[in-house]
Amino acid sequence: MGIGARPGEAPTYNRAMAPVAASAPRWSAAMLATSLLVGLLLAGSTLLGAAAGVAHGGEPPAAAPPAAPPAAPPAAPFVPSAERGYRHILDTPYIPPTFDDDDVDHLYTLWPAAERAAAEAASKEARRALTFARYGLTPRPDDPAKPLQYVVDERGRWSLNCFSCHGGQVEDRVLPGLPNAHFAFQDLVDDVARLAAQRGDTPTAMATSLWRRIPLGTSHGTTNAVVFSMALGAFRDADLKLVLPKAAPKFVHHDLDAPPWWNVRKRPRLYVDGVTKKSHRALMQFLMVPMNGPERFRAWDDEFKDVLAYLESVPVPRWPGAVDATLAAAGRVAFERTCAPCHGTYGATPTYPAVVVPVDELGTDRVRHDAIPRSERERYARSWFVDGRADDVDLDPKGYVAPPLDGVWASAPYFHNGAVPTLWHVLHPEARPAAWRRKGPSAYDRARVGLDVEAAAAVPTEHADPWSRRRWFDTTAAGKSAAGHLYPATLTDDERRAVLEYLKTL
Numbered sequence: 001m002g003i004g005a006r007p008g009e010a011p012t013y014n015r016a017m018a019p020v021a022a023s024a025p026r027w028s029a030a031m032l033a034t035s036l037l038v039g040l041l042l043a044g045s046t047l048l049g050a051a052a053g054v055a056h057g058g059e060p061p062a063a064a065p066p067a068a069p070p071a072a073p074p075a076a077p078f079v080p081s082a083e084r085g086y087r088h089i090l091d092t093p094y095i096p097p098t099f100d101d102d103d104v105d106h107l108y109t110l111w112p113a114a115e116r117a118a119a120e121a122a123s124k125e126a127r128r129a130l131t132f133a134r135y136g137l138t139p140r141p142d143d144p145a146k147p148l149q150y151v152v153d154e155r156g157r158w159s160l161n162c163f164s165c166h167g168g169q170v171e172d173r174v175l176p177g178l179p180n181a182h183f184a185f186q187d188l189v190d191d192v193a194r195l196a197a198q199r200g201d202t203p204t205a206m207a208t209s210l211w212r213r214i215p216l217g218t219s220h221g222t223t224n225a226v227v228f229s230m231a232l233g234a235f236r237d238a239d240l241k242l243v244l245p246k247a248a249p250k251f252v253h254h255d256l257d258a259p260p261w262w263n264v265r266k267r268p269r270l271y272v273d274g275v276t277k278k279s280h281r282a283l284m285q286f287l288m289v290p291m292n293g294p295e296r297f298r299a300w301d302d303e304f305k306d307v308l309a310y311l312e313s314v315p316v317p318r319w320p321g322a323v324d325a326t327l328a329a330a331g332r333v334a335f336e337r338t339c340a341p342c343h344g345t346y347g348a349t350p351t352y353p354a355v356v357v358p359v360d361e362l363g364t365d366r367v368r369h370d371a372i373p374r375s376e377r378e379r380y381a382r383s384w385f386v387d388g389r390a391d392d393v394d395l396d397p398k399g400y401v402a403p404p405l406d407g408v409w410a411s412a413p414y415f416h417n418g419a420v421p422t423l424w425h426v427l428h429p430e431a432r433p434a435a436w437r438r439k440g441p442s443a444y445d446r447a448r449v450g451l452d453v454e455a456a457a458a459v460p461t462e463h464a465d466p467w468s469r470r471r472w473f474d475t476t477a478a479g480k481s482a483a484g485h486l487y488p489a490t491l492t493d494d495e496r497r498a499v500l501e502y503l504k505t506l
């Protein structure tokens, strides 16, 4: 059953989004109205012009979200639990549902003829598997009928969770905490909206507002996630109360590859530029959808201490194949000479220097660095998320942090924008493809260590559908450059072979 109205059902948001359990957030019509207003403000420039007359800076919208259920009085100091943190992500719909099981089971009707025919001929289970593969979803390890990437409630309604971007598959292993290199976010949201339109359903507020106003990602596996939080943050005051911004916000859209979670424990600061000290509240920005009022953030504070504890407990995945120990030992020597000053050392007594490299010197894509204005960092530094510790925020980051390389074999593609498909291509800057596309969700290149891709001099101009276009990564597009990080160029070919072998052992 779709979330929108079906024959015989009242076309109201309230019914469809009624809470399913006492602890579940209550979405009311008032909140949804706010959501639509925010969506309108974030719409394209024409709408922005129209909405400018509506915007009145500093005034809270008429409808304030109702209070969240009161938290139990603290009996003892809160002790975060990694196990609980994992369950929170899997089971708590922190943002409202946007579609349901019935929608998912009909998405195939929108696919190009050949794929649609294959899905039609398949069993219901096999069709689900095809649907999961197309949109970059994987089974949940403990409950394979459900997706890892969405919370599905007992009424079959799907809410996006952290694993949509931070949980995926390498070869046939599903790993929570692995960047989801195959998530087709834009295709999934577009197809759900098309399905709703075809059926004449009343689309959900989320489908018509936020997710439809901001580009979600121009290539599979990368998302415009930083702009989502900037866009949502523009509608909040320092205490997270909903406000309308004085001017319609403008953004430089750009897609990023999510970092692997198993490195969070090593990192003193978060995000590619290390903008903020690590804290559980930094993880809550994603929840700023208009339906979540300030009370709800406070009620969820402890849950996100659990979430951070979970992130810091995610195990480093081990290379599944054989390793040539002699070659790896030689690689270690070259690595420690050339790479360790930035990336640290590994083994029994690891070190991690968390070096920030200025973007001009590094030479990787600079759009992420330039896209966030100082005013945005200042806003963040004043916000509830840093809890009065404004010094935790770097108002003027110089570049990108050299990440830890633990488990790096698994987290392809590489660099913050995911522009380089394999470690071999990181080590051979001159051979990086200008355009490439994934062969499939489990296609992995053990020789070059990374995604198994088809490379081309340019993205072909003919595409059957937008999904086929977004399978390609175009390094000539804005924010998608594969240039820079030329440090491996000082190594001989033999040394690069050895370093590649060593990287498998981290």
Ligand code: HEC
Pocket (backbone or CB within 6 Å): 160, 161, 162, 163, 164, 165, 166, 223, 225, 226, 256, 257, 258, 259, 260, 263, 264, 267, 269, 270, 271, 272, 273, 283, 284, 286, 307, 311
């Ligand atoms: C739509 C995709 C998406 C969703 C959903 C998402 N993230 Fe992220 N996440 C990203 C991207 C992209 C980055 C890199 C941003 C940057 O560094 O500028 C990131 C960065 C992070 C980092 C920083 C890691 C590091 O090494 O610096 C953490 C921690 C994190 N996310 C946790 C979460 C949690 C917890 C949730 C759920 C509440 C979540 N994310 C939801 C895409 C997403």
Ligand code: HEC
Pocket (backbone or CB within 6 Å): 272, 335, 338, 339, 340, 341, 342, 343, 355, 356, 357, 362, 364, 365, 400, 401, 402, 403, 405, 408, 411, 413, 414, 415, 416, 417, 423, 426, 485, 487, 488, 491, 499
């Ligand atoms: C001067 C500091 C510096 C040196 C030296 C350096 N790197 Fe890096 N490395 C970085 C930075 C910064 C990034 C992040 C670049 C980005 O995301 O745009 C990076 C990214 C990477 C990545 C991609 C990680 C990911 O998860 O996307 C790999 C792999 C890597 N480096 C390997 C190496 C190897 C191997 C060497 C030695 C041959 C080396 N680096 C030398 C600073 C350095």
